[in-house]
Amino acid sequence: xxxxxxxxxxxxxxxxxxxxxxxxxxxxxxxxxxxxxxxxxxxxxxxxxxxxxxxxxxxxxxxxxxxxxxxxxxxxxxxxxxxxxxxxxxxxxxxxxxxxxxxxxxxxxxxxxxxxxxxxxxxxxxxxxxxxxxxxxxxxxxxxxxxxxxxxxxxxxxxxxxxxxxxxxxxxxxxxxxxxxxxxxxxxxxxxxxxxxxxxxxxxxxxxxxxxxxxxxxxxxxxxxxxxxxxxxxxxxxxxxxxxxxxxxxxxxxxxxxxxxxxxxxxxxxxxxxxxxxxxxxxxxxxxxxxxxxxxxxxxxxxxxxxxxxxxxxxxxxxxxxxxxxxxxxxxxxxxxxxxxxxxxxxxxxxxxxxxxxxxxxxxxxxxxxxxxxxxxxxxxxxxxxxxxxxxxxxxx
Amino acid sequence: xxxxxxxxxxxxxxxxxxxxxxxxxxxxxxxxxxxxxxxxxxxxxxxxxxxxxxxxxxxxxxxxxxxxxxxxxxxxxxxxxxxxxxxxxxxxxxxxxxxxxxxxxxxxxxxxxxxxxxxxxxxxxxxxxxxxxxxxxxxxxxxxxxxxxxxxxxxxxxxxxxxxxxxxxxxxxxxxxxxxxxxxxxxxxxxxxxxxxxxxxxxxxxxxxxxxxxxxxxxxxxxxxxxxxxxxxxxxxxxxxxxxxxxxxxx
Numbered sequence: 001x002x003x004x005x006x007x008x009x010x011x012x013x014x015x016x017x018x019x020x021x022x023x024x025x026x027x028x029x030x031x032x033x034x035x036x037x038x039x040x041x042x043x044x045x046x047x048x049x050x051x052x053x054x055x056x057x058x059x060x061x062x063x064x065x066x067x068x069x070x071x072x073x074x075x076x077x078x079x080x081x082x083x084x085x086x087x088x089x090x091x092x093x094x095x096x097x098x099x100x101x102x103x104x105x106x107x108x109x110x111x112x113x114x115x116x117x118x119x120x121x122x123x124x125x126x127x128x129x130x131x132x133x134x135x136x137x138x139x140x141x142x143x144x145x146x147x148x149x150x151x152x153x154x155x156x157x158x159x160x161x162x163x164x165x166x167x168x169x170x171x172x173x174x175x176x177x178x179x180x181x182x183x184x185x186x187x188x189x190x191x192x193x194x195x196x197x198x199x200x201x202x203x204x205x206x207x208x209x210x211x212x213x214x215x216x217x218x219x220x221x222x223x224x225x226x227x228x229x230x231x232x233x234x235x236x237x238x239x240x241x242x243x244x245x246x247x248x249x250x251x252x253x254x255x256x257x258x259x260x261x262x263x264x265x266x267x268x269x270x271x272x273x274x275x276x277x278x279x280x281x282x283x284x285x286x287x288x289x290x291x292x293x294x295x296x297x298x299x300x301x302x303x304x305x306x307x308x309x310x311x312x313x314x315x316x317x318x319x320x321x322x323x324x325x326x327x328x329x330x331x332x333x334x335x336x337x338x339x340x341x342x343x344x345x346x347x348x349x350x351x352x353x354x355x356x357x358x359x360x361x362x363x364x365x366x367x368x369x370x371x372x373x374x375x376x377x378x379x380x381x382x383x384x385x386x387x388x389x390x391x392x393x394x395x396x397x
Numbered sequence: 398x399x400x401x402x403x404x405x406x407x408x409x410x411x412x413x414x415x416x417x418x419x420x421x422x423x424x425x426x427x428x429x430x431x432x433x434x435x436x437x438x439x440x441x442x443x444x445x446x447x448x449x450x451x452x453x454x455x456x457x458x459x460x461x462x463x464x465x466x467x468x469x470x471x472x473x474x475x476x477x478x479x480x481x482x483x484x485x486x487x488x489x490x491x492x493x494x495x496x497x498x499x500x501x502x503x504x505x506x507x508x509x510x511x512x513x514x515x516x517x518x519x520x521x522x523x524x525x526x527x528x529x530x531x532x533x534x535x536x537x538x539x540x541x542x543x544x545x546x547x548x549x550x551x552x553x554x555x556x557x558x559x560x561x562x563x564x565x566x567x568x569x570x571x572x573x574x575x576x577x578x579x580x581x582x583x584x585x586x587x588x589x590x591x592x593x594x595x596x597x598x599x600x601x602x603x604x605x606x607x608x609x610x611x612x613x614x615x616x617x618x619x620x621x622x623x624x625x626x627x628x629x630x631x632x633x634x635x636x637x638x639x640x641x642x643x644x645x646x647x648x
Contacts, residue, residue, distance in 0.1 A: 107568030
């Protein structure tokens, strides 16, 4: 069956991706739906739900409101909620029912903005895409809405900041959500790595930093995109502020290469793709398959190819990822295609929920991924910026 | 680029007015794109010389790759033609179909590729759901023109459309450009349409007489401006086109 899933799980949906990306920023994220999308989000996808407050607003859309198009009720309810909670912004996320009846979120956003005086933006999710798409759209729309207000003074600011920054390269980290970086040490690790390299984190989109930090993003020299979820915001920052991006993890094994790319990009303003371009050097050895989001997994593949005697192919089941694929990598849609891809490998490194469709003869290395298996293996999720020897144990021939 | 949407009761002559307006604009040297927003996909029939044009939703439905050139055809006088289309009658959601089709056209760069001076959305009947309000949402039409006769049902439908336009003002939608009187009788219709215009603080931009030349032209697969260019009726359409151009600072 094409594009169907019988045994394995599916990736976190676009709505959860959007909520996750905005979770720590002090805004109110509105899920306009009957509540099904919300229960999936807080039960499976959001590990911060019980430890950290965030304004997630569920409209509780019912059949009559959907049929009658009671947008005024939605607007009034959100306005009241905003008065009570004082969010920094309001983000409206679409879901399957309002998507199908064509609810005009852009128009509703304009009305809300006029009524509340807050920045309001629309995230065109629809419940039919994955977290990379949803989270990516959320960060892009946030950037479009909130950064453009401040962009005209960038050149002026830059002059004065040159004196203050002490020659340090300023970096925006883009695409950080627990969905790809569930280990609690991830944020401090990436900050430490950049700091030790003489760089400074201007903003981290969007873990560990608040909205005020993100608003400084136009001051940065370069973006480090650590997941394809950050790609759309990176494109916006490039087009609007001329900030180039480096796509890859400064993971142990390729750290110097990625940091070098950051320095070069900051100088020549050109994008670089170490998650893709550091790969393909090793054609011999065991055939290892890595499955997942391609900026993180592509970087790990590059580490493996460099440190071990093996050739790695990436199996990519997430959306909006074509730009990060190296030669021989596979885009897959549906369980059947993933299963077929697994037959070509001698080793498989993937989330444990993939194991039931991995051939029994094929050694399997579990690499839990929150966006695929939720909280089940949370305690085993590694810090991808830390020591990788335990999670990439493939040995040479 | 100016963007106009033509609304009105079903059967009142929107597509005929739209095609003739497109022709009038094109004959004045403007690049024109007409997009039919109706599951029947017959808005641009008079501009295509009988050549078939698959609707956007027909192409989407096939689930095969397609490009802009599959969706848009250059008709007479270089008028670009596209038809949104929709689900089969009695099935699915026509309004959602219009939304999907307009988004698809935009996604594939129809405005950048065709570089029209004037975009004309010819929209089915009444504003029965969100999908049919899509052409008046921000990013699409700037002005809405409502075609009506002086007959009760037509005036009623026109009033509904004008109300919808007013209701959506806060959302930044298109404004009401005016009414187009498309007469069904020899005389006596203007009083009611004038009242309607006053009720909505708008104007009657055009007055097109009832004429047998119009169905004759359609029989030949032509617009009236081509079939009987010197007729008084053609003059009325040209006058309407000039009033619209003037309103949009293009004349």
